Amino acid sequence: MSVRIWYQVAMTNQTKKPTIVIFFNDWEISPHGSNAGGGEIATFAVARAFAALGYQVIAAGNIPEGDTEKDGIQYINFGADYGLARVAGRLEGLDSYYLFAATLAHPFVVFGHDKRCRVKILINHSPSACFNGMRAETMMELVDYVVFVSQAQSERARIMPGIDDGKIRVVRNAFQDDTYSYAGPERRNWKRLVYAGRIEPAKGIHVLLEAYKKLTEKVSDLELRVFGDESFWPQIADQRGFLEKTISGLKFYGRVPQNRIAAEFQEAGVLVFPSISFESAGLSIIDSQASGCPAVAFPVGGVPEYLLDGQCGRLVQEISSEALYEALLELLENPAELERMSNNGATIGRQYTWRNAAEKLLELAREVDRLSEEDSHNDLHPVLKRSLNPSRVGYDSLLTDLEKIAQGRVLSDPAIEKLLESMPECAGPYLWKGLRREHSGDSKSARELYELALERSDPRDWQPLIRLILLSIEQGDLSQTSVLYLEDFLARFPAFPLNSQLSEVLSIAKGGSDSLSH
Numbered sequence: 001m002s003v004r005i006w007y008q009v010a011m012t013n014q015t016k017k018p019t020i021v022i023f024f025n026d027w028e029i030s031p032h033g034s035n036a037g038g039g040e041i042a043t044f045a046v047a048r049a050f051a052a053l054g055y056q057v058i059a060a061g062n063i064p065e066g067d068t069e070k071d072g073i074q075y076i077n078f079g080a081d082y083g084l085a086r087v088a089g090r091l092e093g094l095d096s097y098y099l100f101a102a103t104l105a106h107p108f109v110v111f112g113h114d115k116r117c118r119v120k121i122l123i124n125h126s127p128s129a130c131f132n133g134m135r136a137e138t139m140m141e142l143v144d145y146v147v148f149v150s151q152a153q154s155e156r157a158r159i160m161p162g163i164d165d166g167k168i169r170v171v172r173n174a175f176q177d178d179t180y181s182y183a184g185p186e187r188r189n190w191k192r193l194v195y196a197g198r199i200e201p202a203k204g205i206h207v208l209l210e211a212y213k214k215l216t217e218k219v220s221d222l223e224l225r226v227f228g229d230e231s232f233w234p235q236i237a238d239q240r241g242f243l244e245k246t247i248s249g250l251k252f253y254g255r256v257p258q259n260r261i262a263a264e265f266q267e268a269g270v271l272v273f274p275s276i277s278f279e280s281a282g283l284s285i286i287d288s289q290a291s292g293c294p295a296v297a298f299p300v301g302g303v304p305e306y307l308l309d310g311q312c313g314r315l316v317q318e319i320s321s322e323a324l325y326e327a328l329l330e331l332l333e334n335p336a337e338l339e340r341m342s343n344n345g346a347t348i349g350r351q352y353t354w355r356n357a358a359e360k361l362l363e364l365a366r367e368v369d370r371l372s373e374e375d376s377h378n379d380l381h382p383v384l385k386r387s388l389n390p391s392r393v394g395y396d397s398l399l400t401d402l403e404k405i406a407q408g409r410v411l412s413d414p415a416i417e418k419l420l421e422s423m424p425e426c427a428g429p430y431l432w433k434g435l436r437r438e439h440s441g442d443s444k445s446a447r448e449l450y451e452l453a454l455e456r457s458d459p460r461d462w463q464p465l466i467r468l469i470l471l472s473i474e475q476g477d478l479s480q481t482s483v484l485y486l487e488d489f490l491a492r493f494p495a496f497p498l499n500s501q502l503s504e505v506l507s508i509a510k511g512g513s514d515s516l517s518h
Contacts, residue, residue, distance in 0.1 A: 018097050019056045020100065023102065025103045026062055035258075036232075041283055043123075047059045050358050061075065084111075088111070098118060121365060127278040147170070153281075174353050179259060185339040187266070191222050193225070194268040197284055205236065207274045218329060224251070226252045226253065265287060265288050270331065271296070272295075274298065275298060285297060291345065381411060384432070402467075406439040420433065431464050478509040490502060
């Protein structure tokens, strides 16, 4: 490999991101089809957002269609038996990874002790704080953070015995801006109501049907389109035909892909979210408001944190079919109010995307990563600690520290060798050994060690690069590689105290001279 190609590879390696490995819970999922639960849909969405941010993403779930790839994400099927161990072989080629899991903490039991696993974050979409069969104390030992998707959900957790409050964070769910586009009031049928969610008693579909049946007696040409998996409430599935025949304008569509729901939100007048039990969030509320479709719901769990009451929808304070009927009737008789809510969706309803949520999760991950690195360096000499965190130390102070390391005043050569063994992926020991070799006059070995340090260094770490530049200047080397080093350094570290001199050197190099001997 030529020096220039090596340098380009090294610069790419500097910014190489850890892989993100994200586990779904044990429900069946389909990357290419429709999915039943909000937790699964949210996990798909955040995985896509991670990929859009430039991360390699591996997602593992119960995928009946088998391993597949979609939207740049590698999907691994762990099977109906939640066979997490079979995923391990697929992770063998990874250098390091951040581990996220949805609702169930079991992936951290299998992978949490892997040295390549740098971060462990559980994202709980369940109304329960510990919907994973484990004691709270056990779950807290396994993870770095437990992320809840609403304040209401997190407050449920905080009162549980064994919960470590310091490990609880809230990162809100978001809307899928690549799927749910905004449509204004002009094309809407205000007399079309939509339900999108699982068909089960806790979701209140029976409450909606009671309110809707009464509404049809007051409002002509009314429609109710119901989208969702009916397998959770077989009695409703059995009565489907009878209900459609006896209730005017009612139609069940079953489980459909997200793009079909998105199309409905473009034209419907109101989304009704009639859940009567605790809800962590309510994804259909978020997506409908962002689409310009006003939402109506009961204030259960985290719903009030998501439904923009009076702006993009209406909260019905009393949980009953009669209260729901009255709220819907009032809106249906006031299309101007519905139009106002729909218009608000274009701005207020579209402020928080899954990219925003993914960035917040990554902030948590990087915080864990940084603190773990600092903890691993607690027994190091303060000079070495400063060298490992150069962005927090002034240039002059750190240059003085490097001189102390070069002179052997901080640690011995055998101590550096031990650090190389214990920190093989860290730039620091290679830099320090290079300083010792340069001090002893072995410039060739020093250069090789600085190059190894550069390959492993963070983009904010200027130390290996400046040592290579200064060594090149000392040896009168103005090769193309040295020019690349200089240009990169001056661009990334404009406040470095020797930059005026380095700029002069760069001018000489670009002037065609191949040495500094003159």
